[in-house]
Amino acid sequence: MRSISNAPIEIGPLTVDAVTRTEALDAFDALVRAREGGAVFTPNVDHVVLAEENARMRMAYARVSLSLADGMPLVWALRLLGHDVPEKVSGSDLVLPLLARAAQRGWRVYLLGGAPGVAALARDRLRETLPALQIVGVDAPRIDIDEPSEARAATLGRIQVAAPDLVLVALGAPKQEIWIDLVRDQLRPAIFFGVGASLDFVAGTLPRAPAWMSQSGLEWLFRLTREPGRLWRRYLLRDPKFLLIVGRSLRDRAAMRRSRS
Numbered sequence: 001m002r003s004i005s006n007a008p009i010e011i012g013p014l015t016v017d018a019v020t021r022t023e024a025l026d027a028f029d030a031l032v033r034a035r036e037g038g039a040v041f042t043p044n045v046d047h048v049v050l051a052e053e054n055a056r057m058r059m060a061y062a063r064v065s066l067s068l069a070d071g072m073p074l075v076w077a078l079r080l081l082g083h084d085v086p087e088k089v090s091g092s093d094l095v096l097p098l099l100a101r102a103a104q105r106g107w108r109v110y111l112l113g114g115a116p117g118v119a120a121l122a123r124d125r126l127r128e129t130l131p132a133l134q135i136v137g138v139d140a141p142r143i144d145i146d147e148p149s150e151a152r153a154a155t156l157g158r159i160q161v162a163a164p165d166l167v168l169v170a171l172g173a174p175k176q177e178i179w180i181d182l183v184r185d186q187l188r189p190a191i192f193f194g195v196g197a198s199l200d201f202v203a204g205t206l207p208r209a210p211a212w213m214s215q216s217g218l219e220w221l222f223r224l225t226r227e228p229g230r231l232w233r234r235y236l237l238r239d240p241k242f243l244l245i246v247g248r249s250l251r252d253r254a255a256m257r258r259s260r261s
Contacts, residue, residue, distance in 0.1 A: 037188030038065030
């Protein structure tokens with residue numbers, strides 16, 4: 001189920017829900033209460049390009065329950081296309097408020113992914129800042145989205161035993177979105193939230209960009225300077241294709257206006 005009644009906005013091959021941070025938190029509430037399971041993604045420029053190139057990423061987004069605009073470049077593009085997007089709702093900005101709400105509501109939370117030890121360190125930090133939060137499991141398994149389904153049995157079994165309401169998945173795109181889509185139906189009623197590097201930020205193993213860089217659309221530059229060997233292909237070779245996708249959308253929008261006039 002989608003947790004937002006307003007129609008999602010299309011950008012290239014995926015959709016985005018135009019919501020505020022508070023509305024996003026309320027949407028998580030609705031998903032958990034519904035007890036039907038679900039998936040929450042935070043699309044950014046890279047996700048749009050990946051979905052253009054990767055059919056499995058497109059399929060995952062086709063079934064998403066909530067899709068939050070992560071990053072000012074995506075927000076600016078949506079506004080350029082004539083859509084009313086109130087603000088960016090980055091996963092890294094949402095994680096701590098979401099976990100604070102989880103502590104208030106008594107939700108059971110599971111942390112999955114990240115480098116070895118990161119999820120456990122994030123758990124320890126969260127227990128200091130949110131002592132009421134129920135963290136019922138941490139895991140950093142080796143995950144291969146191309147492996148046969150039976151190879152996932154051990155990981156899924158651990159999650160089933162823990163019976164979480166909310167699973168934070170930190171595998172990076174497109175792996176986390178595809179993996180969530182593969183397992184979400186087997187693990188209902190858990191809500192899966194793809195959080196990328198957010199567990200590293202919580203654990204303190206990676207620094208976050210200053211707020212002014214995030215609001216100025218320069219978070220990508222901060223991350224590139226921190227991890228150039230890992231991220232240069234993404235930011236310098238792959239993500240510029242986003243401009244072509246936006247240009248195509250602008251062309252299509254102009255053609256639609258002409259046909260109506």
